[in-house]
Amino acid sequence: MGLRELKKERTRETIAETAIRLFLAKGFDQVSVTEVAATAEVSRRTLFTYFPTKEDLVLQRFADHESEAARIVRARPAGQDPLEALRDALLAALEQRDPNTGLNDTPETRAFFQLILDTESLAARLTRYASRGIDALAEALREAGADPLTARLTAAQVLAVQQELTFMNHACLMDGSSADDRYREAVGAAERAFDLLRRGAAAGW
Amino acid sequence: MGLRELKKERTRETIAETAIRLFLAKGFDQVSVTEVAATAEVSRRTLFTYFPTKEDLVLQRFADHESEAARIVRARPAGQDPLEALRDALLAALEQRDPNTGLNDTPETRAFFQLILDTESLAARLTRYASRGIDALAEALREAGADPLTARLTAAQVLAVQQELTFMNHACLMDGSSADDRYREAVGAAERAFDLLRRGAAAGW
DNA sequence: TGCGTTCATGCACTCAGTCTACTTTGAGCG
DNA sequence: CGCTCAAAGTAGACTGAGTGCATGAACGCA
Numbered sequence: 294m295g296l297r298e299l300k301k302e303r304t305r306e307t308i309a310e311t312a313i314r315l316f317l318a319k320g321f322d323q324v325s326v327t328e329v330a331a332t333a334e335v336s337r338r339t340l341f342t343y344f345p346t347k348e349d350l351v352l353q354r355f356a357d358h359e360s361e362a363a364r365i366v367r368a369r370p371a372g373q374d375p376l377e378a379l380r381d382a383l384l385a386a387l388e389q390r391d392p393n394t395g396l397n398d399t400p401e402t403r404a405f406f407q408l409i410l411d412t413e414s415l416a417a418r419l420t421r422y423a424s425r426g427i428d429a430l431a432e433a434l435r436e437a438g439a440d441p442l443t444a445r446l447t448a449a450q451v452l453a454v455q456q457e458l459t460f461m462n463h464a465c466l467m468d469g470s471s472a473d474d475r476y477r478e479a480v481g482a483a484e485r486a487f488d489l490l491r492r493g494a495a496a497g498w
Numbered sequence: 499m500g501l502r503e504l505k506k507e508r509t510r511e512t513i514a515e516t517a518i519r520l521f522l523a524k525g526f527d528q529v530s531v532t533e534v535a536a537t538a539e540v541s542r543r544t545l546f547t548y549f550p551t552k553e554d555l556v557l558q559r560f561a562d563h564e565s566e567a568a569r570i571v572r573a574r575p576a577g578q579d580p581l582e583a584l585r586d587a588l589l590a591a592l593e594q595r596d597p598n599t600g601l602n603d604t605p606e607t608r609a610f611f612q613l614i615l616d617t618e619s620l621a622a623r624l625t626r627y628a629s630r631g632i633d634a635l636a637e638a639l640r641e642a643g644a645d646p647l648t649a650r651l652t653a654a655q656v657l658a659v660q661q662e663l664t665f666m667n668h669a670c671l672m673d674g675s676s677a678d679d680r681y682r683e684a685v686g687a688a689e690r691a692f693d694l695l696r697r698g699a700a701a702g703w
Numbered sequence: 704t705g706c707g708t709t710c711a712t713g714c715a716c717t718c719a720g721t722c723t724a725c726t727t728t729g730a731g732c733g
Numbered sequence: 734c735g736c737t738c739a740a741a742g743t744a745g746a747c748t749g750a751g752t753g754c755a756t757g758a759a760c761g762c763a
Contacts, residue, residue, distance in 0.1 A: 297760055336712045376699060420629055421622040446659055446691050447699055453658035454651055486651050493698030494581060494652055502729055541743045
């Protein structure tokens, strides 16, 4: 990687970091793109070559995880069921307090989540990234042997449920629980969720 | 209802109708709010008192259906399972070629759907409305006796799956099928979807 | 060292959405 | 009726996001 690539990467990082810092401090709508650009010491125009919209300053990191679920399914051990692989990956992420699970209670992560939930345009775009992941996951499930219909339906269900679990974890943390307090419940909820996916609502009521 | 209310309602209708007509003819991004206002013969400012954003000119009708699923659960016959009620409602909607099922092949409805799917900002906002419905449906499921966790998870699953079914139906219609051609498959897909919800993925693979 | 390509910049522009101050008009009442 | 008030509409300026274009700076390579 040449010096050129390096500087680009660094500029990109600086811009996103600066933006998030300002947004956390003052609120997404209270900070203009012009202010972000000035603080990051680039021109407005440059900022927009790196990030197509203001929302992407915050969310582009999620875009990279768009097809995470599909990746997990493809990388599963031979013979393992896709749903099992997804469940295990989620449990592992919970154990590591992966921010994406909503179970990370460092002040920055909590504030970051809250920023997104408090800002309509950010929440909307995040939901959007999630639903793009459906296509990728459905494709992976087809490769795993599911018929196209089941693949799509299951993909939609899995991602919806994962997002919901994340929200619930975050909500608990914002209610005052520590991540460690919440951990057992979060694991229980995740297991219940995959139980629902595997065995259906009939099994639980 | 006084003359005042009447005129308000009429103005609202005129604006939305005009907007959609223009958007269908030229594309969402090719029509400015100013043009819509001028064509509808109101001021820009008036338009924005009726519709908070440009997207709402197209989508506000969906906002009203936000808690449709919750309503169906609450209105179900005594003793009937909520999932059954939702399935029956979906089957009935398919039979009536309800536009919300994606199974309506009048040129206007098809074009309308396509407009939304083709326009990133519209698609994003629509997804957003759908996920707002989760809260309402979860509440209704709790009233029906589900524990809070199961209620939320199930609500998320049901709405995700319904949206997916709608997309699939619309995609088939855009591929050239007539609504009647697609009807049987659509019913099958819906039944399969609720089967997945009720009995889980394990039952089908 | 020089040359072409890629990247950054400044500036002007369009368009969404808001604010303020002003005019119109339906509703209610004597 | 006509008066009056509040609700509704209007005009126009303003902020801020995002784009197009022409120009300048910096890297990579010979």
